[in-house]
Amino acid sequence: MLLVEDDCELVELLATVLRDEGYTVDVASDGQRGLHLALTRPYDVVVIDRGLPALDGLDLLVRLRSKSVRARALILTAMATVHDRIDGLDAGADDYLVKPFDLDELSARLRALCRRSQELAEVLPIGAARLDVGQREVVLHDGGRVPLTAREFGLLRVLATHPDTVHTRASLRRVVFPDASATSIVDTYVYYLRTKIDRSVVHTVQGLGYRLGAL
Structure with missing residues (x-):
């Protein structure tokens, strides 16, 4: 609560x-x-x-x-x-x-x-995988589960909630990391997600920012 x-x-x-x-x-x-x-x-x-x-x-x-x-x-x-x-x-x-x-x-x-x-189990699709919001985990297509830290989850949730939106680094920092001053923190956590899950989980839109990828 x-x-x-x-x-x-x-x-x-x-x-x-x-x-x-x-x-x-x-x-x-x-x-x-x-x-x-x-x-x-x-x-x-x-x-x-x-x-x-x-x-x-x-x-x-x-x-x-x-x-x-x-x-x-x-x-x-x-x-x-x-x-x-x-x-x-x-x-x-x-x-x-x-x-x-x-x-x-x-x-x-x-x-x-x-x-x-x-009664509400929120699940957000990520290609063939899905983000289990209640458990704060990515459920892979083979049934494997990848637990996320609070900040990894926060970033992926924003991307998965608006899968067709290109998010600038500044907007992601403002929403997910309001306590941080540098937008580079977004790149750091994109790297963490790609390393922990798969490189395709977050797509880079050159010169603009990031959007959800597809596993």
Whole structure:
């Protein structure tokens, strides 16, 4: 589970409660960090506040949906009007809970979202192979599996989600490696993917960037 919330006291409380209930919880205190985590790690559920620093919660959710991130999303916010709820659901939220809230109700809603998430097995084709998003592995045509690191997975997921798009190094660095300053990190991880899987997994478009190859 990913918790994107800038209220430090609330984050500490929720993270403790959720971990006690058996969830693995990652925390982001601003929208940009939440975007990076959600694009590079597989989550069953993302809990998002609306009024976030760096990137508003609804903008974060819209970007995640535009990148085909299908994790279930719950908006947790003090914005309580009917129009606020409609905006949240239209942005791609699966549920909307208003602060202040009851912890037992939150837990019940999260259990429901997790059940729905487990019904969803996202697989992205890579030629005759496929990217198993839940397991963060490439499943080869012969049944072999290649596990990926978080950053390898993040890069390949972006390429596989938009297989016909040529991605510039700058755009890939911005989406997958926002903490890095040099675009050369993209070339490094393309090399890692080609070495670990096959050279054909990522295709170089001369002078432009990279797109998904075909295994």
